[in-house]
C-alpha cells in the first residue's frame with residue numbers, strides 16, 4: 001500500500017464509492033426494518049473524511065459524532081462489521097450493542113461514534129493530551145457538526161487544547177444545518193472558522209466537496225503539528241443530501257439548494273479530475289463501483305446470517321464497576337476508570353470520594369463492593 005500520507009487517489013475514490021454504496025444500501029435496509037434506532041446518513045459529505053484520512057497515518061487518532069459510518073469505513077473497518085453493527089449483530093464493530101451512532105474500532109484507532117452533540121470534543125482533547133504526554137507524534141482528528149460549536153464542552157476543550165498546545169485538529173463538518181435549524185439561526189458568528197481565534201489556534205476554511213482540497217490542507221496542517229505540536233481548526237463546508245436522519249424529509253430547505261450541491265458531488269468531481277488527467281478510464285471507474293456494490297451486498301448477507309448478541313451481554317459494557325452486581329474493580333487497582341457507583345444517600349460513599357474531592361480518581365483507594 002502507498003505511504004499513508006500520500007495515499008493513492010484512485011484508492012480513495014474507491015473508498016468514497018464504498019461509503020456511498022454502503023449508505024444507500026443501509027437506507028434501503030432501514031426502510032425494510034432490518035435496522036432499528038436512529039440512522040444518520042453522510043451521503044454528500046464523503047470528501048471530508050476521505051480527504052482527511054488520506055492525509056493521516058493509520059496510527060493517528062480519529063473521533064467523531066453520530067454520523068459516523070463513513071469515518072469507520074474510511075479508517076478501514078470492514079463493510080461487514082459496519083453493516084452487522086447496523087443490524088445489531090454480535091459481529092458488528094461494537095458487538096451489535098452500539099448501533100448506527102456508536103461505531104467503534106480500536107484496532108483502526110476510530111474511537112467512536114458519539115450521540116451527544118459536542119460531548120466527544122473534550123475526549124479528543126484528552127486523546128491529544130495523552131499522545132503529547134507520551135511524546136508520540138500522533139495527531140488526533142476530531143470531527144463534529146456545526147451544531148456542536150455552541151456547546152459548553154466544545155469551548156472548554158478548545159481552550160485547553162490552545163493552552164496546552166495539543167496535537168489535535170478540530171474539523172467542523174459544516175453542512176449548514178443542525179437537524180432542521182440553519183446555522184444562520186443558531187450561531188452569532190458569520191464565519192464558524194472564527195471560533196479558532198478565540199482559542200489561539202490557526203483556522204482554515206476548506207471546500208468540503210473537494211477531496212483534493214481537504215487532503216492538501218489537512219496534509220499541511222498535519223506536517224506542521226508533527227514538527228511542533230499545536231491545535232488547529234478546520235471548517236469544511238459541505239452538504240448532506242439526505243435529511244438529518246432517516247425520519248426527516250428535510251422540508252426546511254429548497255430543491256434548488258440541494259441541486260446546487262449535487263452538481264459539486266465529491267465523487268463525480270474526483271472522477272472527472274482523474275479522467276481528465278488520464279489516470280482513470282470509464283471502465284476502471286465502473287469496475288470500482290461494481291466492486292463497492294458487491295462488498296456492500298456481501299455485507300448485508302453477512303449481517304443477516306450473523307447472530308444477535310446474547311441477552312446476558314445487555315448490561316455488560318454499560319458501567320465498569322456496578323456495585324449492584326458485585327463486579328466492581330476486581331481486575332486491578334491500577335485502573336483509572338471511575339470508582340464504583342456508590343452514593344452517600346445509600347450510606348456507602350466515603351465523604352472523601354465524591355465529585356468535589358481534590359484527590360485524582362486514579363489515586364483514590366478502591367474497595368471491592
Ligand SMILES: Cc1ncc(C[n+]2csc(CCOP(=O)(O)OP(=O)(O)O)c2C)c(N)n1
Pocket residue numbers: 067115116117118144145146147148175177178179244
Ligand atoms: C446535547 C444534545 N442536544 C441535542 C441533541 C439532539 N440532536 C441530535 S443531532 C442534533 C443536531 C446536530 O447537528 P450538527 O452538529 O450540525 O451535526 P449534523 O447532524 O449536521 O451532522 C441535535 C440537536 C443531542 N443529541 N445532544
Ligand SMILES: [Mg+2]
Pocket residue numbers: 145146147173174175176177178179
Ligand atoms: Mg450540521
